[in-house]
Amino acid sequence: MRKVTVAAIQMSVPETREQALDKAEALVRKAAAEGAKIILLPELFETKYFCQERRYDYYDLATPVLENPAVKRFLAVSEELSAVIPISFYERDVNVLYNSIAVLDCGKMLGVYRKTHIPDDHFYQEKFYFTPGNTGFKVWNTSCGTIGVGICWDQWFPETARSMALMGAELLLYPTAIGSEPILDCNSKGHWQRCMQGHAAANLVPVIAANRVGIEEVNPDENNAFQQSELKFYGGSFLTDETGNIETCAGADEETVLLREYDLDEIRDFRMSWGVFRDRRPEMYKIISE
């Protein structure tokens, strides 16, 4: 048996980076106190979701990985708590900016994954801020099992989950910042959850999603913003079992720590017994990678 408790943290983002780091650290410590060894924070939790507007000065939020304040702070926290903590951050690599994850494990940085799929609409203007990632999907052999981490929009792509599962991921983690769709006028929460439940079900790998909550607003008279914009991040963070059943799910507004224990060996045996990886036909899937 390889049992591990995983936590998903759902939080709103306060005004300053320092406040955000303090809040995130307090929630991570709470998760660890309840037994979590893998602790997932939401996407880009250091700042308000700046992609609501296009501002060149926000490029300055990006840093090389080891200069990022969250990475620096949580390297120490992950060592103290003997925990695995993926940190979502805005990365600068010379002249190119990425939406990235640094995977921290007991005080060590295992490496960086850069978000492969970048969304774009009037309210999630990510193509202005992030170049599509060049690392390819990755999995991480941590002290608590092999994990794959996709970042937000990545979670809509079956290719992300399947690739990480083929590379050996035993858990799929998705830090997220998703909420209202002011133009499309739909509540996508169910759609968003079902898509990831499907990844768990098809790959027989549990999915853990951590989203932000809260209303974040931009007004056109402030800071040369060109459009009024408001997003309500809808929470709904969750942890599934290996068949895609949602075992625990957060509300739309609360700040909370969700926890679940997994037996990675038991899940591996079930995954093998199901036979779907045995029966794949990669030669028939060319259209997917062309």
Added chain:
Amino acid sequence: MRKVTVAAIQMSVPETREQALDKAEALVRKAAAEGAKIILLPELFETKYFCQERRYDYYDLATPVLENPAVKRFLAVSEELSAVIPISFYERDVNVLYNSIAVLDCGKMLGVYRKTHIPDDHFYQEKFYFTPGNTGFKVWNTSCGTIGVGICWDQWFPETARSMALMGAELLLYPTAIGSEPILDCNSKGHWQRCMQGHAAANLVPVIAANRVGIEEVNPDENNAFQQSELKFYGGSFLTDETGNIETCAGADEETVLLREYDLDEIRDFRMSWGVFRDRRPEMYKIISE
């Protein structure tokens, strides 16, 4: 607007092929009378699920497509009802046997797809009967829109759904024969549904699944069968919307016709607005087809 009503038929399979064809035809006519133009029958509905046991004489059930009794009968029915009717049948191609679908449209046969993924365990011994299909995934430009049809075990593979969606499928149909797992001792119905809900959600294409119901039993003293075997096919046929929400779902035992109307143009617009096909990165998906 391109509106089309789709039906999924859930039925048990009677003793003889003639009885099965009569029952299937009656249910297809009922669906058409209620407005259905695309009508999906379950997998291999002409016979009891013979894959519970290995018997060489069952190879004789397979025929070339135009000699299959269901294909012959439903070619006329599809013409009379001006309907699209995919027919699941056991196909013989010279010395090779396949688990196949013939897609019938208003009296014409559009072609055959052969099941790509073949399962195998003590109760679903399909690798004894079916060679993995050599056609590749297909979509069909029918009189009622472009449909993709996967066959049972295919439904567990995100690659099947994604490939058909990339080829233009506006609806994904899955004829099925799935039920209890006597060895694994689990009820996979929720798992099975969530997996396909995920395909709909990720591809923004509705999924229609038609399963059989009823208990089918094989006893070791009959017909040289080597093991006692009993399967309870668990029904649960369903139709989702384009976000994977189950809009209508059958019970575990009933014989029924499920119906739903789709506006294929409206769904296409929503699919486009969601942006996931715009943001795919095929060059990053090599591991899937290698």
